[in-house]
Amino acid sequence: MTPRSSQETGVLANVRLAGGAAADIVMRDSLIAEIATAPTLETDGATRIEGEGMLVLPGLVDGHMHLDKALAGLPWMPHPAGPTRLSRIETEKSLRGDLPPVQERAANLARQCVAHGTTAIRSHVDIDPDNELTHFHALMEVREMLAGILDLQIVAFPQSGVLRAPGTSGLLEAALTEGADVLGGLDPIAIDNDLDGQLDTLFDIAERCDTGIDIHLHDAGADGLAEINALCERTRACGLAGRVTVSHGFCLGSAAPDEFERTAEAMAAVGVSLATHGGAASPLPPVKALRERGVEVFAGNDNVRDTWSPFGNGDMLERAMLLAWRSGFRTDEDLEVALECASAAGARVLGLEGYGLSVGNRADLFTVDAETPGEAVAQRPRRGVVVKGGRVVAREGEFADASGT
Amino acid sequence: MTPRSSQETGVLANVRLAGGAAADIVMRDSLIAEIATAPTLETDGATRIEGEGMLVLPGLVDGHMHLDKALAGLPWMPHPAGPTRLSRIETEKSLRGDLPPVQERAANLARQCVAHGTTAIRSHVDIDPDNELTHFHALMEVREMLAGILDLQIVAFPQSGVLRAPGTSGLLEAALTEGADVLGGLDPIAIDNDLDGQLDTLFDIAERCDTGIDIHLHDAGADGLAEINALCERTRACGLAGRVTVSHGFCLGSAAPDEFERTAEAMAAVGVSLATHGGAASPLPPVKALRERGVEVFAGNDNVRDTWSPFGNGDMLERAMLLAWRSGFRTDEDLEVALECASAAGARVLGLEGYGLSVGNRADLFTVDAETPGEAVAQRPRRGVVVKGGRVVAREGEFADASGT
Structure with a gap:
């Protein structure tokens, strides 16, 4: 047929x-x-x-996932971690040995996403001194397995931190050499307690490997804004305009008006985009205000029923709904903005031709x-x-x- | 069978x-x-x-709906109103004549809710000098039609305001005399520009009719907190302890810690409960903090694909998910709190025996x-x-x- x-x-x-x-x-x-x-x-x-x-x-574009964390296809597992991000990082590592292989779980979730209408995914993949490149290699297998069915872009993601977990930077660079598409990062202040240290390391690798960067920034308030502004400054200095993404950027959802203007302007000036999953319990960056200032905003499901979150089913229309609901969108025109975040905007950031x-x-x-x-x-x-x-x-x-x- | x-x-x-x-x-x-x-x-x-x-x-308990506004069973209608609450009030009124009868649309939505597992609903129904008691009579018909299938509690709701729309107070009292279960209200400051005036009127009616009150309070910041505290004071003075609900109460989601403590304590002292739909674009009152202070928190779908909102399908498990997602709940224990808001807590407030x-x-x-x-x-x-x-x-x-x- x-x-x-x-x-x-x-x-x-x-x-x-x-x-x-x-x-x-x-x-x-x-x-x-x-x-x-x-x-x-x-x-x-x-x-x-x-x-x-x-x-x-x-086709829908899921711009931020964690396929290697998925529990798709497994019986329900109540969320095991404590309330902090560090607890989730450590709890996840302790569980890894008891779960089926990454490629099996990741492929299950990827197929589930395709079934809802997704044709391209950017997935972060955990790289740390414990698992080294095993999750990355698993996602490379999934990408091969689903070639022609799903475009899969892989972000080499230092889930345990960069400076906090010695050896990580070399592993990230190795993954990029072996075929990862984008370099990841994570809360330089909260996780590594060293804004310049993590960013220096990331931009060094990005320049050597000629790759873009997609960095998780959950840090709130002044820390988060300092991180984004430092990121924009380095993006300009390193000639990476248009190739850098802030994932989450919750600080933009609670910034004072003048800080928001300054930061959004800095992002727009060097083409730093924003990936969002709709905010959940965190402040949601204002989607329309960012777009009006020239910042590309795109959406992703983020954690889908995995060791980090019990929610989600892989449906990017549901994610667009959540983004719209939290943004106060009601008219069809506004709902189409949310849909664009879940489709064409993601395609532009991922560079889908x-x-x-x-x-x-x-x-x-x-x-x-x-x-x-x-x-x-x-x-x-x-x-x-x-x-x-x-x-x-x-x-x-x-x-x-x-x-x- | x-x-x-x-x-x-x-x-x-x-x-x-x-x-x-x-x-x-x-x-x-x-x-x-x-x-x-x-x-x-x-x-x-x-x-x-x-x-x-x-x-x-x-069975799931939907503690806050607007069955008379439903478009259930009709083809998609893009959201027609402007961005303000007053625009939604006026736009809705202008559309009424073009829609199928209220009882048909309301019954469609009620059946849809039942199909998802809901066995009891508290629905507000618009009463104003234009439609007088027609929506109320329609919901009375629906209640009769679905007797034995769904427990339907009806709130006589002054959608156009109380003092702002002369004649409304008499209509509210007439509805209560004819069988409405609860008296509604709406943002005394934003809509009527008269906090004491609206509350005096509502509590007079409630005392005469021996009924509880469920008042929509969207007002943010100091206005919202003033409204809640005035409501608690009158609840005590009128001997209505345990029979009054604040619907939404967004101001509780952005209150300073001392204001939150004072207001939550006032609510708990006179058994004023809180109904929530998960907040959407507004600040979400902190569910666990309110429960820990003795405030009963229950959930409702609020507007379900109607002239006010394009979202929703009547599923109270989805509403519990939204409440949990926005509250940062992840563990099964926390998810059960959200479920309780969508079931037993609502049953307690509705007085379901x-x-x-x-x-x-x-x-x-x-x-x-x-x-x-x-x-x-x-x-x-x-x-x-x-x-x-x-x-x-x-x-x-x-x-x-x-x-x-």
């Missing part, structure tokens, strides 16, 4: 575009060849995928039983098909392998 | 209790007659309801495909059956009428 090779032609027939028009989408060589809104269409020999009149949207529902772009898309993109976000209705490179990879919320079964 | 009269005996067989034990639940005369954890059970002639090994929980999963209590319960109550909250898995007074009222997430079809 779906093309078996990328040379075949497929038609996703009987769908509706965001503006409401009925359409058939012709796909060839993994790309969108035609978006036909006329009632008839010549597609002799093309494989027909029935769209059931659903809304079609470009040929993203979007236009002729000549990659045929990465999904259908959802909604009238408008706003309804898709607010109500997260059932999904029809998920198509990656012109091939069906999920149906009715269930992962199907790339041969369409 | 389900008892046709309340005299029949039914067995909800093959379920698991919150502690993990397998059980059969025998139901007779609308009540729980036995909770049998032994492997065999004599129930000759009893109607068997298969529990599929799922977790059984007491015989609530809870114990012999002699009402057979109001539902099954969910979860290992623990914590998983039920965090993951909101599929529902099996919903049982009200011993009879199946929903199966597999779909409403079934009281005869079990």
Whole structure:
């Protein structure tokens, strides 16, 4: 029921575009060849995928995950850690030996994400002196296993700190040499107690490896703002404009107006983007205010039912809903902002080429039983098909392998 | 498949209790007659309801809804109002004439709630000089229509204000005389610009009608705290201890520590409870801190896909998840706090007699495909059956009428 090779032609027939028009989408060589809104269409020999009149949207982009921490596919495990971030770091390490292999759990979660309509993920992966590169190698396997089904970008992430865990910097650099896409970091002040020390180390590695940086910044108040501003200054100095992300940046959600203006301006000036999971119990950075000042804001599910969080199911429409709900978005126009954070904005930050529902772009898309993109976000209705490179990879919320079964 | 009269005996067989034990639940005369954890059970002639090994929980209690505003069952309608509360009030009024009858929309949403496991709802209903008692009468019809399926408590709610909309106070009193259960109110400072004026009017009516009060307080900062403290003082003076609720109380989520202590203490002293929908874009009152100080906190879905909000589906497990997510709850113990807000705490405030999963209590319960109550909250898995007074009222997430079809 779906093309078996990328040379075949497929038609996703009987769908509706965001503006409401009925359409058939012709796909060839993994790309969108035609978006036909006329009632008839010549597609002799093309494989027909029935769209059931659903809304079609470009594939969702999950810009911040931790696939290696997943418990997907396992029975429920009550959250075992204490209330602090350090407790979660240490508790997780103590559990590792008792869990199934990382690649199995990570692939389970990745498939679950695909089933909801996600076609690209940026996942952080824990690298520390205990596990060394084992989690990273597991995610490299998952990336290979899901090639053609999911674009997987890997961030080499020092979950135990950089200076706090001697040996980590060499491991991060090794991962980047072996194929990690982006360099990670973590709260230089709270975790390493050395803002300049961690940032110096990270930017040294980033320059040597010619890679971008995506750094977790949970630190609140003045510490967080100092971290972001120092990050922006180094981004400029090292010529990394447009390649650096702040993940979370909760301090932006509680900053005084003048501090917010100054910091948002610094981010916009050097193209430092912000990844958010919607804030949960922390202050949420103001999405629209950041976008208006030129900061790219994109969304990710972050921890999905894992050793860090009991919540989440991998659905980026649900994440867009949470982001919208916390942002006070109500109109369809605002809900579409949340959807953009969960799709096109992430695609821009991840550098996905040929993203979007236009002729000549990659045929990465999904259908959802909604009238408008706003309804898709607010109500997260059932999904029809998920198509990656012109091939069906999920149906009715269930992962199907790339041969369409 | 389900008892046709309340005299029949039914067995909800093959379920698991919150502690993990397998059980059969025998139901007779609308009540729980036995909770049998032994492997065999004599129930000759009893109607068997298969529990599929799922977790059984007491019926969910939705402590704050607006059934009369619902768009349930209608095609998607993008949110039409401007960004202010007053715009939502006025926009809603302008739309009323174009919508299907209130009782139809309200019943649709109520059935949707039941399908998710809710067995009791407190719904506010708009009363103002324009619609007079028409919405109230519609909800009285819905209550009658769903008798035996759902406990529906009605709050006579002055959505357009009390003093701001002359004639409202008489209408509120008329509704209470005709069968409304609770008197509502709304932001005395922001809406009526007269704290004492609105509260004097409300407490006069409450004393005359011998009813409790549930007042919407969105006002932030000092205004909100002044409103709550004035409410507590009048609650004491009028002998209404234990019968007054603050809905939302966002000001408690951003109060300075000493103001919070003083206000929480005032609430606890006169049994003023707090209803919350999880805060959305507003500061969330600290659930555990309030409970520790003796304030009863309960949850409600508030606006569910209506003229006020595009979000929500009526599922109180999803509401408990949102409350937990925003509260930073992660452990099963904390997730159970959120579940209690969505069940037993609401039952206490609504005064539901015989609530809870114990012999002699009402057979109001539902099954969910979860290992623990914590998983039920965090993951909101599929529902099996919903049982009200011993009879199946929903199966597999779909409403079934009281005869079990």
